[in-house]
Amino acid sequence: MKLDPQARYAESHEWARQDGDExxxxxxxxxxxxxxxxxxxxxxxxxxxxxxxxxxxxxxSVKAASDIYMPMGGEITAVNxxxxxxxxLVNQDPYGQAWLIRFAPSDPAEFDGLMxxxxxxxxxxxxxx
Amino acid sequence: MPYxxxxxxxxxxxxxxxxxxxxxxxxxxxxxHVRFPELDLxxxxxxxxxxxxxxSLAEENLTTAEAPCFLGAGAYNHFVPAVVDAVLSxxxxxxxxxxxxxxxxxxxxxxxxxxxxMICALTGMEVSNASHYGGATAAAEAVITAINVxxxxxxQVVLSPFVHPEYRAVVRTYTQGMGLTIVGDDxxxxxxxxxxxxxxxxxxxxxxxxxxxxxxxDLAEAAHAVGALLVVVADPIALGLLKPPGEFGADIVxxxxxxxxxxxxxxGPYLGFFATRKRYARKxxxxxxxxxxxxxxxxxxxxxxxxxxxxxxxxxxxSNICSxxxxxxxxAAVYMAALGKSGMRQVAELCYHKAHYAQQRIGEINGxxxxxxxxxxDEFAVHCPKPVQEINDYLLEEWGIIGGYDxxxxxPHLQDHMLLxxxxxxxxxxxxxxxxxxxxxxx
Numbered sequence: 391m392k393l394d395p396q397a398r399y400a401e402s403h404e405w406a407r408q409d410g411d412e413x414x415x416x417x418x419x420x421x422x423x424x425x426x427x428x429x430x431x432x433x434x435x436x437x438x439x440x441x442x443x444x445x446x447x448x449x450x451s452v453k454a455a456s457d458i459y460m461p462m463g464g465e466i467t468a469v470n471x472x473x474x475x476x477x478x479l480v481n482q483d484p485y486g487q488a489w490l491i492r493f494a495p496s497d498p499a500e501f502d503g504l505m506x507x508x509x510x511x512x513x514x515x516x517x518x519x
Numbered sequence: 520m521p522y523x524x525x526x527x528x529x530x531x532x533x534x535x536x537x538x539x540x541x542x543x544x545x546x547x548x549x550x551x552h553v554r555f556p557e558l559d560l561x562x563x564x565x566x567x568x569x570x571x572x573x574x575s576l577a578e579e580n581l582t583t584a585e586a587p588c589f590l591g592a593g594a595y596n597h598f599v600p601a602v603v604d605a606v607l608s609x610x611x612x613x614x615x616x617x618x619x620x621x622x623x624x625x626x627x628x629x630x631x632x633x634x635x636x637m638i639c640a641l642t643g644m645e646v647s648n649a650s651h652y653g654g655a656t657a658a659a660e661a662v663i664t665a666i667n668v669x670x671x672x673x674x675q676v677v678l679s680p681f682v683h684p685e686y687r688a689v690v691r692t693y694t695q696g697m698g699l700t701i702v703g704d705d706x707x708x709x710x711x712x713x714x715x716x717x718x719x720x721x722x723x724x725x726x727x728x729x730x731x732x733x734x735x736x737d738l739a740e741a742a743h744a745v746g747a748l749l750v751v752v753a754d755p756i757a758l759g760l761l762k763p764p765g766e767f768g769a770d771i772v773x774x775x776x777x778x779x780x781x782x783x784x785x786x787g788p789y790l791g792f793f794a795t796r797k798r799y800a801r802k803x804x805x806x807x808x809x810x811x812x813x814x815x816x817x818x819x820x821x822x823x824x825x826x827x828x829x830x831x832x833x834x835x836x837x838s839n840i841c842s843x844x845x846x847x848x849x850x851a852a853v854y855m856a857a858l859g860k861s862g863m864r865q866v867a868e869l870c871y872h873k874a875h876y877a878q879q880r881i882g883e884i885n886g887x888x889x890x891x892x893x894x895x896x897d898e899f900a901v902h903c904p905k906p907v908q909e910i911n912d913y914l915l916e917e918w919g920i921i922g923g924y925d926x927x928x929x930x931p932h933l934q935d936h937m938l939l940x941x942x943x944x945x946x947x948x949x950x951x952x953x954x955x956x957x958x959x960x961x962x
Contacts, residue, residue, distance in 0.1 A: 434670075
């Protein structure tokens with residue numbers, strides 16, 4: 391399982407990274423691996439205001455369609471439109487090219503409530519049982 | 520032979536699990552006098568006796584094989600070629616159900632795929648689902664699709680008053696609890712004036728419930744100008760002749776496919792078809808069959824985009840529809856394939872010309888006049904000199920003719936207006952007999 395040391399992680403397997411005042415968000419390498427081949431990504435619209443834990447989109451693989459949730463509350467400032475035509479990027483580069491959304495957090499302190507690399511690793515290990 | 524699979528031990532175990540000691544105790548909440556009531560039923564009949572009884576009941580029915588029929592209003596009397604039933608009654612089709620396993624369901628899947636392909640050609644759309652249970656359900660699913668396309672952010676639906684009244688009722692039943700505002704069909708309001716940036720879709724019927732054909736281009740443009748979808752409820756037989764709604768810019772085309780090979784069947788089962796643009800495929804209800812290649816590179820068919828369906832996506836699915844109307848969809852597929860493009864056009868032309876002959880003749884009768892001079896397909900409304908019910912009773916009792924639909928039932932301003940339908944099943948003698956009967960009535 392690849393991890394981005396700069397990012398923090400949610401229990402629903404999204405990652406969040408600070409970039410200036412904004413947060414960049416995607417799904418973890420563990421999440422893309424569990425889903426297998428991603429065939430479609432549905433993203434919100436710029437300007438949507440969502441709370442922590444709200445579903446902001448859907449990642450659809452050959453196996454399942456999974457909702458993806460806001461790791462923190464905020465207003466969407468950008469979505470990765472490249473994924474519309476090349477959803478497979480989520481499998482290839484989940485922490486880089488396949489970022490999903492950027493948002494302006496409503497409460498930047500929520501970032502501290504997310505898991506760091508070690509905590510997330512332990513969380514996944516426990517979840518896998 | 521008992522058909523109950525539970526043994527006494529099973530029953531004991533279940534009673535113990537719910538914490539009661541006997542069946543009597545389990546049913547104690549049901550008042551005693553209704554628990555095991557004495558039913559006042561006649562003695563059981565022998566098989567032969569039952570057959571006689573049922574045959575005498577069936578003889579009470581009047582069918583369109585015996586009486587000329589000029590009733591349409593959503594269910595149409597069209598010819599069903601023998602090839603339709605011949606294919607339908609093959610046991611591979613007749614008994615097969617859910618085609619989840621492509622390894623053993625290629626025939627069913629291919630038939631559905633071909634049905635979808637022909638529905639797309641007929642409607643001018645890009646994708647079709649595997650069908651719904653009826654036109655009204657398909658119309659309601661179109662509303663839900665439009666709401667989902669707008670990610671639940673738009674809450675208004677503009678519904679033309681000339682969409683089938685029963686379809687409008689089903690749309691309301693189906694969407695209750697979703698917090699939608701449905702407007703447009705409560706008066707003569709200008710539909711385009713109701714469109715705004717909260718409108719998810721505009722729904723019109725083509726030809727409309729009164730049979731009229733309208734150029735939908737302006738409506739499509741007006742809907743698109745506010746970002747709403749145009750949903751068209753269409754008669755597939757009319758589409759053999761008319762410009763497909765897709766060419767007007769429709770985003771979703773739905774309707775009832777009953778006219779294509781299903782017969783009237785005393786009201787069902789019918790067939791809902793649903794077609795849309797490729798970009799809305801993921802928001803579409805129902806299952807879809809796709810064409811693919813297997814591991815050896817051979818052509819095959821498989822359910823596709825299933826991840827948006829209820830059996831996988833559970834409560835967040837785009838729709839609760841998890842099935843389709845396979846056998847009736849197959850009938851439509853065989854019908855369309857047997858007639859072909861030119862045959863479909865020929866049926867539509869026959870309906871069109873016969874209906875226009877009938878409308879002209881009826882319009883010449885004293886007291887009868889067409890509602891308006893709008894173009895129409897195979898149905899038209901006429902103003903009558905007497906109540907429609909009275910005319911229909913007279914037609915049936917004195918002439919053995921099934922008359923038209925009483926529009927006053929649904930439209931208060933159309934009291935004494937009858938909606939008549941003429942199809943390829945009405946030879947000229949029948950139309951002339953109808954004219955004679957109405958003349959006699961008018962005297």
